[in-house]
Amino acid sequence: xxxxxxxxxxxxxxxxxxxxxxxxxxxxxxxxxxxxxxxxxxxxxxxxxxxxxxxxxxxxxxxxxxxxxxxxxxxxxxxxxxxxxxxxxxxxxxxxxxxxxxxxxxxxxxxxxxxxxxxxxxxxxxxxxxxxxxxxxxxxxxxxxxxxxxxxxxxxxxxxxxxxxxxxxxxxxxxxxxxxxxxxx
Amino acid sequence: xxxxxxxxxxxxxxxxxxxxxxxxxxxxxxxxxxxxxxxxxxxxxxxxxxxxxxxxxxxxxxxxxxxxxxxxxxxxxxxxxxxxxxxxxxxxxxxxxxxxxxxxxxxxxxxxxxxxxxxxxxxxxxxxxxxxxxxxxxxxxxxxxxxxxxxxxxxxxxxxxxxxxxxxxxxxxxxxxxxxxxxxxxxxxxxxxxxxxxxxxxxxxxxxxxxxxxxxxxxxxxxxxxxxxxxxxxxxxxxxxxxxxxxxxxxxxxxxxxxxxxxxxxxxxxxxxxxxxxxxxxxxxxxxxxxxxxxxxxxxxxxxxxxxxxxxxxxxxxxxxxxxxxxxxxxxxxxxxxxxxxxxxxxxxxxxxxxxxxxxxxxxxxxxxxxxxxxxxxxxxxxxxxxxxxxxxxxxxxxxxxxxx
Numbered sequence: 001x002x003x004x005x006x007x008x009x010x011x012x013x014x015x016x017x018x019x020x021x022x023x024x025x026x027x028x029x030x031x032x033x034x035x036x037x038x039x040x041x042x043x044x045x046x047x048x049x050x051x052x053x054x055x056x057x058x059x060x061x062x063x064x065x066x067x068x069x070x071x072x073x074x075x076x077x078x079x080x081x082x083x084x085x086x087x088x089x090x091x092x093x094x095x096x097x098x099x100x101x102x103x104x105x106x107x108x109x110x111x112x113x114x115x116x117x118x119x120x121x122x123x124x125x126x127x128x129x130x131x132x133x134x135x136x137x138x139x140x141x142x143x144x145x146x147x148x149x150x151x152x153x154x155x156x157x158x159x160x161x162x163x164x165x166x167x168x169x170x171x172x173x174x175x176x177x178x179x180x181x182x183x184x185x
Numbered sequence: 186x187x188x189x190x191x192x193x194x195x196x197x198x199x200x201x202x203x204x205x206x207x208x209x210x211x212x213x214x215x216x217x218x219x220x221x222x223x224x225x226x227x228x229x230x231x232x233x234x235x236x237x238x239x240x241x242x243x244x245x246x247x248x249x250x251x252x253x254x255x256x257x258x259x260x261x262x263x264x265x266x267x268x269x270x271x272x273x274x275x276x277x278x279x280x281x282x283x284x285x286x287x288x289x290x291x292x293x294x295x296x297x298x299x300x301x302x303x304x305x306x307x308x309x310x311x312x313x314x315x316x317x318x319x320x321x322x323x324x325x326x327x328x329x330x331x332x333x334x335x336x337x338x339x340x341x342x343x344x345x346x347x348x349x350x351x352x353x354x355x356x357x358x359x360x361x362x363x364x365x366x367x368x369x370x371x372x373x374x375x376x377x378x379x380x381x382x383x384x385x386x387x388x389x390x391x392x393x394x395x396x397x398x399x400x401x402x403x404x405x406x407x408x409x410x411x412x413x414x415x416x417x418x419x420x421x422x423x424x425x426x427x428x429x430x431x432x433x434x435x436x437x438x439x440x441x442x443x444x445x446x447x448x449x450x451x452x453x454x455x456x457x458x459x460x461x462x463x464x465x466x467x468x469x470x471x472x473x474x475x476x477x478x479x480x481x482x483x484x485x486x487x488x489x490x491x492x493x494x495x496x497x498x499x500x501x502x503x504x505x506x507x508x509x510x511x512x513x514x515x516x517x518x519x520x521x522x523x524x525x526x527x528x529x530x531x532x533x534x535x536x537x538x539x540x541x542x543x544x545x546x547x548x549x550x551x552x553x554x555x556x557x558x559x560x561x562x563x564x565x566x567x568x569x570x571x572x573x574x575x576x577x578x579x580x581x582x583x584x585x586x587x588x589x590x
Contacts, residue, residue: 086470
């Protein structure tokens with residue numbers, strides 16, 4: 001982050017306050033950097049207006065791959081021995097569709113997990129800048145940045161929305177330290 | 186939230202009634218004219234197909250409300266209230282079942298045949314008695330659940346038709362205890378769901394599977410009630426979407442609610458196909474001629490094979506591929522089309538299951554105008570029953586804030 005920018009974390013007590021602050025930020029010059037929530041919240045997700053998640057495509061790709069993998073796997077195994085059982089064909093569609101179906105589920109789940117991990121950029125071993133442990137408890141956080149000159153404006157914006165403020169200064173760190181440091185609070 | 190029922194002119198509000206009457210009358214005329222003539226067998230068979238489908242729709246739709254009540258779902262309030270409207274078809278369905286008794290000789294091909302020891306189970310008096318007891322139990326539970334659910338949702342309000350006012354007076358006179366009604370409604374809802382599974386299985390065995398008395402599949406009962414849930418939810422979506430789109434109704438749903446009921450519909454489509462496949466794969470593996478003949482006749486020999494593939498395409502493959510999409514589930518008009526196609530598909534599926542027994546050695550599909558005409562009559566009756574309920578209990582159409590929470 002360039003040194004002429006400052007970040008402020010607004011810590012909120014309720015979901016509505018958080019969503020309202022997110023919507024309010026859109027009408028200002030301040031930049032919304034990150035939001036922390038202790039609960040999955042539709043209100044906040046709606047306020048953020050995030051683009052549609054791509055995880056579903058990973059699931060779909062996994063499912064389609066899984067079906068063919070399962071079906072071909074069963075067919076391949078059957079052709080290794082070529083044993084005719086009960087007069088059924090070696091590569092029998094009816095039972096192999098079931099293997100295909102099971103693999104569809106398995107690979108779709110794996111695709112979904114991989115999609116989630118890659119899209120959420122996990123794992124993160126570093127604690128994000130200005131993180132507060134209460135974000136996993138009962139508080140919501142919005143990190144916004146602005147040019148150094150507008151810092152008090154952003155602070156006032158958050159305070160007007162009912163936030164408790166946390167800034168780099170509170171951490172008593174020298175100004176200009178890189179954002180993704182290994183700090184833990 | 187919208188609690189204002191827009192006023193409507195009497196001529197416009199009479200339109201749905203006229204439509205229902207017209208459909209019912211058309212069906213009745215078609216059925217009676219054929220049933221007393223030479224085509225009696227044909228008329229009764231159409232009657233059976235439509236009775237099974239439309240009763241299943243009502244059973245399945247009411248199941249939605251009981252299910253939502255038991256799991257304490259909060260997203261589904263307006264939909265559950267609407268689903269309860271389908272209980273009004275229960276008395277009609279019971280009468281229609283009694284009428285079936287008149288046509289018995291045209292319906293049960295096994296009457297007077299040697300059933301090799303199955304006579305103890307497959308005889309007309311026992312069949313009708315057990316099915317009647319089952320239906321009475323199911324409908325009794327459905328009505329008792331409705332009584333409690335209505336009080337829990339509306340308390341002593343007495344707006345609406347005479348029935349609603351009578352209930353309101355009764356409850357104001359002796360206000361029930363909420364806790365007790367809540368508990369009772371939960372128990373009744375659970376019992377309804379249990380009896381639903383048992384009775385719909387029984388109807389499936391008695392009125393569909395028994396038509397080919399030498400064939401059996403132990404999963405057929407479960408297949409029958411899963412099908413009822415699928416079509417019931419479909420009919421509920423159609424009703425909700427029509428009311429949502431109608432300017433004259435105060436009923437509205439959030440798009441997230443359409444999405445959720447759409448997902449349930451999609452899921453039961455999968456369950457239906459799964460139950461079909463679970464039967465099919467066992468028959469395929471066993472390869473015993475007593476079992477395979479039924480499937481081969483319907484899926485591999487003309488003209489039924491065309492119908493079998495059509496049913497699979499419009500009841501499973503099509504809806505499955507389309508409903509993967511999230512957005513389509515939130516568009517009421519699109520859902521009306523999809524659910525209607527599925528219900529028509531299920532009507533054809535009943536025809537596929539029963540047709541080969543009634544029409545031997547046919548070269549073309551023996552569908553005639555009588556079949557859709559009778560079905561239209563049943564549709565008119567179902568619509569009239571739902572309309573009657575909604576006129577009696579207009580509160581079912583008023584969304585309340587807590588329903589959207």
